[in-house]
Amino acid sequence: MKHAYFVTVLIIRPHGDGYQLLMLRRAEDSYMGGQWHVVSGGIEPDETAWQAALREMREETGLAPVEFYCLDTTTVFYRPQNDTINIAPMFCAIVCVDAAVTINSEHTAYEWIDINEADSRLLWPGDRQALEEVRTAILGDSPAKQLMRIPIELWCV
Numbered sequence: 001m002k003h004a005y006f007v008t009v010l011i012i013r014p015h016g017d018g019y020q021l022l023m024l025r026r027a028e029d030s031y032m033g034g035q036w037h038v039v040s041g042g043i044e045p046d047e048t049a050w051q052a053a054l055r056e057m058r059e060e061t062g063l064a065p066v067e068f069y070c071l072d073t074t075t076v077f078y079r080p081q082n083d084t085i086n087i088a089p090m091f092c093a094i095v096c097v098d099a100a101v102t103i104n105s106e107h108t109a110y111e112w113i114d115i116n117e118a119d120s121r122l123l124w125p126g127d128r129q130a131l132e133e134v135r136t137a138i139l140g141d142s143p144a145k146q147l148m149r150i151p152i153e154l155w156c157v
Contacts, residue, residue, distance in 0.1 A: 006088040007053040008075065008127065009039040010134055011063060013112065014097045019139060020112040021131065022101065023121060024060065027108050035123055036111070040088065050150050053091040061110070062102030065093035069148045071133050075126030090130045091150075092138050115139075 011022040023036045041056035043049055050070060057063055071090040078085055101110050113121055115135060122128045137144050 002082070002084045004079075004082075004084045004086045005043040005049070006040055006086055007043060007049050007056060008088050008090045008130065009053045009057050009093055010071075010090070010127070010130055011039060011057065011061065011065075011093045011095060012115065012134060012139070013095050013099060015112065015114070019115045021115050021118045022061065022063075023111050023113055023118070024103060024107040025109040025111075027106055030106055036121055037123055038127060049089045050091065053089075053093075057093055060104050060106060063093070063095050063099050065095055067094040068092070068150045068152070069094075069138055069145070070150055071130050071148065072137070072144075073126060073130040073133050075124065077124075077126075088126075090126070092130075092134045094138075 012019050023038060026035050026037055028034050039057050039060050041052065041060070043052040047055065054068070057065070069092040071092055073090045075088045075090065076085065103110050115131065118131060119128050122131060136142060137148060
């Protein structure tokens with residue numbers, strides 16, 4: 001059995017009095033084809049998990065965050081197709097209200113969904129857990145928020 005390392009990024013934008021979550025529809029010919037999902041992808045050998053999260057976000061959506069956080073939630077799952085244990089740290093990226101999404105060929109559509117209605121649309125239990133963490137720790141201004149922040153000085157070099 002092998003190990004694979006992935007990242008997942010929940011992209012959030014302010015909207016009216018609340019917030020929205022970006023969801024992407026996977027291309028039919030890809031893994032999880034046709035499913036709505038959040039940004040995810042593999043970690044390259046020469047990068048950290050947070051660097052991979054920023055890269056995947058940029059590649060899949062064309063977006064850059066104005067705030068960036070690591071989440072306490074990490075998913076671990078098994079894929080029988082390639083006999084791997086997959087480990088995925090999770091991140092939250094806050095983008096501007098008017099940020100323009102440009103999806104890549106891995107996706108066929110995108111949609112912004114109210115974060116209070118997104119749970120039923122999220123495919124995996126870990127994604128729902130991460131969204132709850134975003135609501136309480138990041139958007140709810142918990143004491144942990146500052147410790148979860150990845151400073152812009154790190155990722156803008």
